[in-house]
Amino acid sequence: MNPFTLFIVLYVGSALIGTLVLWLWHDRQDRLSFEIHRRRKAFHCVRCGFLYSLRKHDVSKGEPCPECGYKNYELSF
Numbered sequence: 184m185n186p187f188t189l190f191i192v193l194y195v196g197s198a199l200i201g202t203l204v205l206w207l208w209h210d211r212q213d214r215l216s217f218e219i220h221r222r223r224k225a226f227h228c229v230r231c232g233f234l235y236s237l238r239k240h241d242v243s244k245g246e247p248c249p250e251c252g253y254k255n256y257e258l259s260f
């Protein structure tokens with residue numbers, strides 16, 4: 184194989200591998216940032232009307248409203 188051809192193959196191959204690694208890393212970071220927002224639930228306080236959000240594992244405890252302290256629970260249908 185011509186040394187110039189080998190150089191071109193290695194040059195293009197390393198660029199493709201670098202692009203693939205960067206693409207996979209960015210996809211993973213994007214998925215992690217989406218999961219943080221997806222795991223929150225929005226609440227509307229029935230006493231004062233304040234809107235706030237909680238992480239999913241705090242929902243069953245009935246976290247108090249930051250404005251008036253009234254405990255709002257998740258609605259089940």
Ligand SMILES: [Zn+2]
Nearest residue numbers: 228231248251
């Ligand atoms: Zn409230």
